[in-house]
Amino acid sequence: MDFTEEQVNRYARHILLPEVGGVGQAKLLQSKVLVIGVGGLGSPLILYLAAAGVGIIGVIDDDEVDLSNLQRQVLHHTTDVGKPKVDSAAEAVASINPDIKIEKHPMRIDVSNAAELISRYDLVADGSDNFSTRFLINDACYLAKKPLVSGAVLRFDAQLATDRPLFGPDGEEPGPCYRCVFREPPPAGQIPTCAEVGVLGAMCGMTGSFQATEVIKELLGIGESLAGSLLIFDGLSAEIRKIKVNRDPGCPLCGDNPTITDLSIHE
Numbered sequence: 001m002d003f004t005e006e007q008v009n010r011y012a013r014h015i016l017l018p019e020v021g022g023v024g025q026a027k028l029l030q031s032k033v034l035v036i037g038v039g040g041l042g043s044p045l046i047l048y049l050a051a052a053g054v055g056i057i058g059v060i061d062d063d064e065v066d067l068s069n070l071q072r073q074v075l076h077h078t079t080d081v082g083k084p085k086v087d088s089a090a091e092a093v094a095s096i097n098p099d100i101k102i103e104k105h106p107m108r109i110d111v112s113n114a115a116e117l118i119s120r121y122d123l124v125a126d127g128s129d130n131f132s133t134r135f136l137i138n139d140a141c142y143l144a145k146k147p148l149v150s151g152a153v154l155r156f157d158a159q160l161a162t163d164r165p166l167f168g169p170d171g172e173e174p175g176p177c178y179r180c181v182f183r184e185p186p187p188a189g190q191i192p193t194c195a196e197v198g199v200l201g202a203m204c205g206m207t208g209s210f211q212a213t214e215v216i217k218e219l220l221g222i223g224e225s226l227a228g229s230l231l232i233f234d235g236l237s238a239e240i241r242k243i244k245v246n247r248d249p250g251c252p253l254c255g256d257n258p259t260i261t262d263l264s265i266h267e
Contacts, residue, residue, distance in 0.1 A: 034058040034121040038085040041127030043075035044208030060105035072201030111266040114140040126150035131185035138178035156235035158207040162226035169221030180248040
């Protein structure tokens with residue numbers, strides 16, 4: 001594609017990178033990413049994807065901005081309190097980069113809409129805050145053969161993973177899925193929520209920024225993919241660990257004899 005003079009100026013620091021260049025920047029502008037959750041992780045993720053020039057960003061969230069969100073959800077402002085989060089996201093993106101189209105989905109993702117929504121996009125980034133949604137997204141992305149970059153934060157701890165249910169750009173085998181690591185959702189109430197035990201806002205910013213980096217790498221097919229690894233951050237000790245994760249042959253979704261072949265398990 002031909003860049004306008006304004007686009008050359010806007011994306012100059014990307015175009016200078018040999019791994020991106022003009023071809024890569026054009027690919028970003030033609031890419032479509034679905035971000036699930038416009039909260040602590042979705043906020044920095046959406047801002048950086050928009051600034052990077054990802055052409056179409058779908059945002060799905062049925063919540064409104066609350067004053068308690070602003071400690072970590074940096075996409076929203078005090079004047080946005082009471083506003084639907086997808087509207088606040090669209091306004092923030094428009095003020096950063098008019099090249100970008102925001103597709104607003106003011107709803108919760110569930111078994112009735114997950115497959116259709118995910119089919120519209122090249123890649124999904126999960127910033128949801130509950131296990132039932134996380135497992136639904138994992139299963140839907142695997143069945144649709146869409147890459148998934150997911151993050152999670154609680155207190156001072158964070159996790160990041162990429163699940164790639166298709167061959168990589170250099171012929172890498174499809175990686176493990178979320179169920180290879182965590183077979184099924186924990187019993188209700190076993191794992192506390194951020195609302196119950198808190199979360200350091202800056203940890204959300206760091207994790208969402210890492211997510212944006214991994215999303216861009218997957219879209220462009222550059223660098224070493226996080227597929228097959230689990231990245232763990234400990235904010236209090238400033239330690240980052242990268243743990244290798246293998247595909248589980250007994251996984252009910254991506255194993256040798258899968259028992260999950262559609263989303264009916266989530267009904």
